[in-house]
Amino acid sequence: MDKYERIFRLHGILSARRTPISAKDLMERLGDCSRATLYRDIAFLRDTLGAPLDTDEENGGFVYRPDPDGPSWELPGLWFTAAELQALVTFHGLLDKLGPGLLGEHLAPLARRIEELISHQHLHLGEVPRRVRLLGGLGRAPGADFHTVASAVLQRKQLAFHYHSRLKDQHTTRQVSPQRMAHYRDNWYVDAWDPSRKALRTFAIDRISHARVLDKAARDIADAELDAYFGSAYGIFAGRSTRTAVLRFSAERARWIADERWHPQQSGQFLTDGRYELRVPYRDPRELVMDILRHGAAVEVIEPETLRTLVRAELARTLDTYS
Secondary structure: OOHHHHHHHHHHHHHOOOOOEOHHHHHHHOOOOOHHHHHHHHHHHHHHOOOOEEEOOOOOOEEEOOOOOOOOOOOOOOOOOHHHHHHHHHHHHHHHHHOOOHHHHHHHHHHHHHHHHHHOOOOOHHHHHHHOOOOOOOOOOOOOOHHHHHHHHHHOEEEEEEEEEOOOOEEEEEEEEEEEEEEEOOEEEEEEEEOOOOEEEEEEHHHEEEEEEEEEEOOOOOHHHHHHHHOOOOOOOOOOOOEEEEEEEOHHHHHHHOOOOOOOOOEEEEOOOOOEEEEEEEOOOHHHHHHHHOOHHHEEEEEOHHHHHHHHHHHHHHHHHHO
8 A cells, every 4th residue: 555545544544533543553454554654644644734633642542633613624635746746747748658659558557556546536647638738848759669678678688779879970789788768858868888888878769770679688787876977967968077067147047047956966056146156067068058058148157168168169150150
């Protein structure tokens, strides 16, 4: 039984009683529930959802004691956190885009399970696309070999494929040990160990063709090592961060930037004149330069000088285009 089922059942038990019920009886009626889990659920029900739940010190146990002069209390219709709602909407959107393929088949039971949970709240998963907008960016189609790549990742098998690099406009043949798939800015990537390069690499799945799942076990890389390599630098470009960008945004733009998350290890502060200074670790400047340019004159690169020079040169080329 998961958290949401326990909360609904706990609410049902307490709503049907006028006398306190002990923690021991609650744990038994909730099934496989420890004392620590019960007390976390009680705290969530009382402190987060506002239930009139009291601890009966005299008799021992818990009881609903609503305000006799106030309105009756009911479990809120929707009590997902913002993060949970975002995950639900994203999951539904991705499942809808994937269609009836491999992941759709594997994730469909989870979709039905979510539907069961929120049906208790008189909601329907089918209402998500109508009532909550999931706006995509400039994403690319994942490509015909998406499901083959996903199969290799989930089966923990090696993967062979042809790869066309956009940057170098080169075609190569690879045999890798896939580690993870990433959905980043509406595009799909696969992180893998590439023995020919003796290093971890990220491949855009839409540039993969002639993919084959091999009957060889994939080499597993520890999660900590994957996180350090793929999560250290800025954006999709992997590798450990080697530099820190210092960006200063105008006082007007600061009202947005101060609440944005550019990188897990970023830091920022408001300056005395209302501007906002953001520090972002990075390794490869390409994606960072694009994100800086979209803010136009509202941002200035303070350091390092190499990044400042790159942005200045790109702006000069842009002006030349319009001259």
